[in-house]
Structures are given as structure tokens and as C-alpha cells.
Amino acid sequence: MQSKQINKHEILNFIQEETDIILPLSNGEPTVLLDLLEEEFKQLKGVKVHQILALKERNYMYGKYKEHLEHISYFLSPATRKAFQKGGCRFVPCHFHQMPTVLKQTTKKPLVMAVASPIDENGYFTLGTQADYVSSMIGNVPFILEVNKQMPQTFGENKIHINQVTAYIEVDYPLSELTPAPISELDKQVAGHMIEYIENGSTLQIGIGGIPNAVMSFLKQHRNLGVHTEMITDGIVELSKLGVIDGLNKNNYKGKIVGTFAYGTKNLYDFIHKNESIWLLGVDKTNDPRIIAQEDNIVSINATTEIDFYGQCASETIGGKLYSGTGGQVDFVTGSRFAKNGKSFICMPSTAKGGTISRIQPRLIPNSIVTTSKNDVDYVVTEFGIAELKYKSLDERAKELIRIAHPQFRDQLRFEAKQNGFIL
Numbered sequence: 001m002q003s004k005q006i007n008k009h010e011i012l013n014f015i016q017e018e019t020d021i022i023l024p025l026s027n028g029e030p031t032v033l034l035d036l037l038e039e040e041f042k043q044l045k046g047v048k049v050h051q052i053l054a055l056k057e058r059n060y061m062y063g064k065y066k067e068h069l070e071h072i073s074y075f076l077s078p079a080t081r082k083a084f085q086k087g088g089c090r091f092v093p094c095h096f097h098q099m100p101t102v103l104k105q106t107t108k109k110p111l112v113m114a115v116a117s118p119i120d121e122n123g124y125f126t127l128g129t130q131a132d133y134v135s136s137m138i139g140n141v142p143f144i145l146e147v148n149k150q151m152p153q154t155f156g157e158n159k160i161h162i163n164q165v166t167a168y169i170e171v172d173y174p175l176s177e178l179t180p181a182p183i184s185e186l187d188k189q190v191a192g193h194m195i196e197y198i199e200n201g202s203t204l205q206i207g208i209g210g211i212p213n214a215v216m217s218f219l220k221q222h223r224n225l226g227v228h229t230e231m232i233t234d235g236i237v238e239l240s241k242l243g244v245i246d247g248l249n250k251n252n253y254k255g256k257i258v259g260t261f262a263y264g265t266k267n268l269y270d271f272i273h274k275n276e277s278i279w280l281l282g283v284d285k286t287n288d289p290r291i292i293a294q295e296d297n298i299v300s301i302n303a304t305t306e307i308d309f310y311g312q313c314a315s316e317t318i319g320g321k322l323y324s325g326t327g328g329q330v331d332f333v334t335g336s337r338f339a340k341n342g343k344s345f346i347c348m349p350s351t352a353k354g355g356t357i358s359r360i361q362p363r364l365i366p367n368s369i370v371t372t373s374k375n376d377v378d379y380v381v382t383e384f385g386i387a388e389l390k391y392k393s394l395d396e397r398a399k400e401l402i403r404i405a406h407p408q409f410r411d412q413l414r415f416e417a418k419q420n421g422f423i424l
Contacts, residue, residue, distance in 0.1 A: 004162060008036050008169045011144060018046040020107035022137070024114050025053040025075075026263045027175045028130035030146035033113050034058065041065040048072055050103060052096070052133070052325070054079040055176055062088035074099060075325030084322065096230065096328040097287035099133035110141045111166075117151040119162060127158040129175070129262045129269065131280035142166040150174055152273035154262075156280035177265050180213055180234050187214040189383035190347055197343055197379070197386075198222065198299050201249040205229040205292075205300045205332045208263075211347050212301060219244055226250040228295050230286055230328045232259035232278065237271045251294050253279055260286040287328045292335025293342070300332040300344040305352070306359045306368065307380060309398040309422045311389045313346050313372040320367030333376050343378060350382040350406040358409040360401050362416045380404065398422040 011033060015021070021037075023029055029051070037044065038059060045068060049060065052075040061071040061083035071089035073080045075096075083089050094102050103110065112134050116125035127135060128151035135158045137143075143160060145168035191214035198204075198219065203226035206212045216235035219225065226247040227236055236257060239245045247255045256279040262272050272278045285291055292298060304315040305323075316324045336342035348359050359382075364370070380387040380401065387400035398417045402410055417423040 004165055004167050006167045006169060008032060011036060011167065011169070012040060012043055014142070014144060014166060015044060015047060015111065016109060019048075019109045019111050021047060021049045022103055022107065022110055022112045022134060022141070023049060023051040023054075024127065024130045024132050024134045024261075025051065026055055026129065026261060027151070028114050028127060028132065028134070028261070029055045030113050030115050031056065031173065032169065032171050033144070033146050037069060038065075041068045044068040050074070050107065052099065053077045057083070062086060064088075073325075074102070075327055076323065081323065091322065091325075093326060095287070095326055095331055096283050097289070097331045100136040100282065100284045103133065103137075110137070112137055112141050112143045114143065114145060115151055116145040116147050116160065116168070117153040118147055118149060120153065123162045124159045125162070125165070126154050127160065127280070128152050128154055129272070131156055131158040131260050131282050133283050135280075135282040136284055139164050144168065146171055148173065148175075152269050154272055154278060154280050155276050156278070157282060157285075158280045175266070175269055178208070178263050179265060181208065181210045183210050183214045183217060186349055186383050187211045190349065190381055191215040191218055193381050193386045194301070194345055195219070197345075199297060200224055202226070202297045202299045203228050203250055203295045205298065206233075206235075207231055207302060208233055209303060211303065215301060224249050226295070227257040227259070228252070228286065228292065228298065229259045230261070230283065232257065232262040232264075232268070232272065234264040234268045237268055240271075240277070249297070251296060252291065258286060283328075287331040289331055289335035289338065292332060293338035296340040298336050298339045298342045300336040300342070302329045302332065302344070302346055304346050304348050304371070306361060306364060307346070307348070307401065308364045309362050309394065309401060309417060309420075311374040311377040311380075311397050312364060312370045313377060314364050314368035315346075315371035317368045320365050322369065326371055329371055330376070333372050333378070337376060337378065345379045345381050346372060346377060347381045350384055350404065351409075355406070355408075358405055358413065360405045360409070360413065362413070362420050362422065395423050
């Protein structure tokens with residue numbers, strides 16, 4: 001086993017010209033190995049780094065080593081947003097569940113570099129907080145691991161045997177943490193409208209932010225909830241410890257909290273360590289709408305930045321500029337639509353820029369990108385209530401959305417709805 005442990009500088013021997021390096025997202029990002037690649041970039045030629053949600057801002061993302069090392073993003077993060085806006089890296093649109101297929105079809109010399117937990121007595125590493133899109137490549141693509149003593153050992157489909165590993169180095173540094181967003185009064189108002197729609201026995205897909213955190217804080221009296229999500233968060237830990245989440249009503253992976261990655265505080269990482277109730281699966285399973293649809297009573301909760309009277313949700317642009325990416329929003333909206341008694345909620349505060357702009361508009365701001373289409377939108381939520389858009393006509397949609405808009409914009413929105421033929 002020890003023969004595959006190498007000095008970090010020997011990693012360069014495994015990177016050929018025009019290698020496509022595939023990195024996991026968040027804490028799966030191998031910090032020490034990437035530091036080395038940047039230090040020794042002149043030894044590389046035509047190497048591309050493929051990643052969703054990069055953790056650390058780096059020079060190669062800005063195109064500074066373009067002939068040697070460049071970045072391709074599939075979902076912008078704080079680390080890559082500015083780099084993309086300055087033309088330093090490229091962006092590929094895709095649904096999260098399609099990532100394994102996209103990478104398989106577009107990379108020529110794939111090589112995965114990932115962080116892993118220490119090897120166990122049976123010769124297995126795990127990808128720790130991750131499964132995401134790299135777990136489906138285990139056994140099919142060369143893997144170079146950065147084995148971190150502080151990475152939790154987890155369960156699911158993210159195990160990799162020493163025989164499937166090309167080489168590894170050992171490191172010891174703390175994981176990046178994400179402090180839960182504080183819950184504001186506005187968050188509570190938005191979340192409060194959804195609670196009556198979440199029945200005991202429902203299965204949840206829920207993300208991060210003040211509104212999702214507020215939703216979870218209101219669920220402490222619920223029972224027999226399940227989780228089938230993409231991101232496992234600190235809020236899930238608390239509900240699990242309270243016995244609210246037990247997964248007993250799920251159709252798939254009964255009794256398991258299913259996700260494709262975990263990102264939060266050390267409390268979360270300690271919780272998932274050697275916890276057999278946590279099951280990390282590849283994103284091609286967690287986010288496949290066909291698999292999501294198999295969960296009866298699934299409730300999907302996502303956010304958007306603006307919506308128009310058609311019901312089009314622009315969830316990845318702000319002011320017409322690309323801000324993030326599609327991610328898994330459409331995966332879960334679609335899956336929920338086909339599930340028995342499935343519900344999907346798109347949430348947002350009613351205004352932006354300190355209350356000066358309505359997030360509900362007759363038409364989207366120019367250059368905004370439609371994430372969730374008018375044909376797929378279900379419930380839309382602001383602090384002023386819930387608009388039910390599914391199967392509604394355009395005039396009904398306009399009226400529903402105006403009803404949950406901020407009062408100071410309602411008269412103007414009604415006027416524009418009539419002027420533009422939405423309301424006769």
C-alpha cells in the first residue's frame with residue numbers, strides 16, 4: 001500500500017500535456033496539490049481544470065497561466081465570479097446531475113485530483129464530505145488523492161480502494177467551514193408560509209441561506225421527515241438529533257439522509273464521520289429527476305433572484321450578469337413535478353437593493369438567464385405569501401404574483417400587467 005504514497009512534487013510526473021484535471025467541489029478541493037500546480041505551472045502545458053463551486057481564488061482562474069493551466073467552471077462561486085467577469089476562465093452551462101456525463105464526453109485525458117479520508121483496515125479511502133460528480137469516475141479514471149487526516153470517513157458510494165488510486169500524498173489541515181446564515185425576521189416570514197405545506201413524512205430537498213435555515217427551525221415539531229438533497233447542512237444535523245428526521249417514509253434509501261456533498265461547520269463534519277445514517281451518492285443519482293420523482297411527498301425548496309409574470313425564474317443572474325449557475329434547482333423542480341404529491345417552492349424576498357426594486361417584474365431584466373422555466377414553476381414564495389402558478393393561465397399568474405409583491409409596487413405592477421396584456 002505504501003508504494004503509492006509519494007512526495008507531492010512527484011505528482012507532476014502524472015500530468016501529461018493537455019490533461020483534463022477534474023476537481024470535486026468545496027472541501028474535496030486538494031489545496032496542497034493545487035498550490036504545487038501553481039508554483040510549477042511552467043512545467044505544465046495545455047492543462048485544464050474542471051470544477052463546480054471552487055473554494056479558493058487562484059491566479060490560474062484569471063488566465064495568468066493560460067498556455068499552461070486554465071480553469072473551466074460549471075457553477076460560479078465567490079472564488080471564480082470575478083475571474084469569469086474579467087474573462088479569465090470559461091463557463092459551461094449544465095444541470096448538476098449531468099456533470100458526470102458532460103465531463104465524460106468533453107474531456108480527453110481525464111485525471112481526478114481529490115481530498116480523501118485516511119485509508120481504513122480494508123484498504124479503502126472515502127471522499128469524505130464528497131461524492132458529487134467524481135464518485136462516478138472511480139475505477140474508470142486515474143485518481144490522485146490528497147489524504148487529509150481531518151477529513152471525515154463517510155458512507156455511501158464514495159469509497160475508493162487503494163488499487164483504484166494512482167498515487168496519494170498525506171496532509172493535515174482543517175476543513176473549510178461555512179457558518180450558517182443568520183435568520184432574519186424577513187426570512188421567518190417567507191419560511192412561515194411554507195410550513196403548513198410540509199406534511200409529516202415528507203422528504204426534503206433544501207439548501208443554504210437564511211430562508212432555508214428558517215424553514216428548518218420551524219420543523220422541530222414535525223415527524224418522520226426524510227432527506228434527499230444535494231447539500232447536507234448543519235440544519236439537518238439538529239433535526240436529525242431531535243428525531244424529526246428519520247427517513248422511515250422514504251421509498252429509496254429508507255432511514256438514510258441522502259446527499260451528494262456536505263458543507264458547513266465542524267459540528268456537521270463531526271456528525272457525518274462514521275455515521276451510517278448519512279449516505280453520500282453521486283450527483284447523477286441524487287439529482288436525477290427520475291430518481292427524485294420516486295420519492296412521494298418530496299418538498300423542494302430553492303431560491304431565485306427575480307421572476308416575471310410568465311413565471312420564469314432567473315436564479316443565476318443578478319442585474320443581467322451571470323452570478324452562479326443552474327446547479328441542481330431544475331433537477332429538483334423537475335423531479336418534484338413528477339413525484340406523487342411532490343411540491344417545489346421558489347423563494348425570495350419581494351424586493352432587492354434595500355427595497356428599491358421589485359423582484360417580481362412583468363418581464364425579466366435584459367440579459368437575465370431563465371433557470372426554472374414557466375412550464376415547471378410550482379409555488380413562489382415571498383414574505384407576503386405564496387403564489388400557486390402551476391397550471392395557471394398568464395392572467396392568473398400575474399394576479400397571483402402581484403398579490404405577493406411588496407405593497408409599494410403592486411399598483412405599478414397592475415398597471416404594467418394591463419399595459420402588456422397580461423391582465424385584460
